[in-house]
Amino acid sequence: MPGDHWTPPLVLLAVDLVIFTLRESVLQVLVVERGIEPFRGAFALPGGFLADENEDVAAAAARELQEEAALDAAELHLEQLGAYGTPGRDPRGRVISVAYLAIAPRLPEPYAGTDAARAVWVPMPEILDRRVRLAFDHEQILNDGLERARAKLESTALATAFCTSPFTISDLQQVYEAVWGVRLDPRNFYRKVQAVDGFLVPAGEERRAGRGRPARLFEAGERLTLWPPLVRPAVSAKGEQ
Amino acid sequence: MPGDHWTPPLVLLAVDLVIFTLRESVLQVLVVERGIEPFRGAFALPGGFLADENEDVAAAAARELQEEAALDAAELHLEQLGAYGTPGRDPRGRVISVAYLAIAPRLPEPYAGTDAARAVWVPMPEILDRRVRLAFDHEQILNDGLERARAKLESTALATAFCTSPFTISDLQQVYEAVWGVRLDPRNFYRKVQAVDGFLVPAGEERRAGRGRPARLFEAGERLTLWPPLVRPAVSAKGEQ
């Protein structure tokens, strides 16, 4: 069609963040109560639009992490989950959202007096039970983020991103148990993680935790991919396909 | 800031496709020679912009598959790889591309007389050796697609998407060898795939392939996730971290 000057449609680009941490041995996700329409008053994943024409998408995710959660992307694990772009997912118009997964260690205490004040940690069980509902398609994004995290615990050192160094092996076990939602044998877990060369390196000291024998301390080693992998037990009852 | 009416920037949304198939036992990827600037005359992954404001992103991928490769998305494996949105990746402006991975079986013969005429299959070794260079950041997207395909062969029935039914177990082995770039022991492979319950179901007949004993024929079964997984041999020489 000569002379045809069709131009492709323009869309709005957003980033959304699935930020996980462990609190009281429970996997929790950060959500914010929406102050504006649509879904005013409902909970949503932290996120927002690209700040300007030249902002990198990953940089926008890092910025939202800082603005909405007062977390520093440089100290966190941050990876892209994927794009969510179904028409109608946002009533404001055609919005494509690029979702990111972030893992935060339990921090000194969360951001009092920052503009992240509207952010709250919600235990994952409350979301999986549908006691807390999320706006937009954020439940889908969150489920994808959870599955990604579960899968990466098997084959990468992602679990250490939940811990502040130094940590004990049972700290690490709590991460696996919380994210996978299973109980693991501490004796087998202990040796399995130590058998992976370069996963954990001793951090000298020991930690006394009230009762019981003091535990050795470790920090994350160089190795990012685990071999052999730590395979999660098959959920035999539910007979996954 | 009351009275502030900042609006977020608009971007162009594209889809790009990594389409793999097996030809002469070699993994090949579909590329198109670009007819327009930028990168006119260079090779790029098939793809294009959203057709209109209301087109779903996955639907755009399916449409490009049809237009640029004359392939029907309903008969193919098609999954999202992720979003690529670095500023400057496309000189025409701010373009966010959502990449998809498609797996095509070797088809009767490729689309003569369609508008997919500019599309050519290129063997992956020619790209990995840098004998063929790709436009934009498509080499990055392709590498991500290759790694995704390699990983999914381990734990899912993705390999069957490369085969037309019915197929033999050595057909399937060729898929694994081509995608992983390794040689596998046919005797161990034979039993390993058969041991995965529901992965392959017998398709009655046998196939005579010139010399040698005729092979049993199979088709893909119900099971989409493989247990136990087919683990690729560690690339011991290159010492991956």
Place this chain on the structure above:
DNA sequence: TCAAAAGTGTTGTACTTACACCCATGT
């Protein structure tokens, strides 16, 4: 009868689970 591809058996090693057991601490 031979080469070639399909398919079966077997063995040694690696990794896992399950659980008995010992160790070091606070109360």
Place this chain on the structure above:
DNA sequence: ACATGGGTGTAAGTACAACACTTTTGA
């Protein structure tokens, strides 16, 4: 002393690489 959590030993079971071997075809 004893409860509690940390850490070690070990045996049975499973999966796997390696490779000897048999089967069934075309030439």
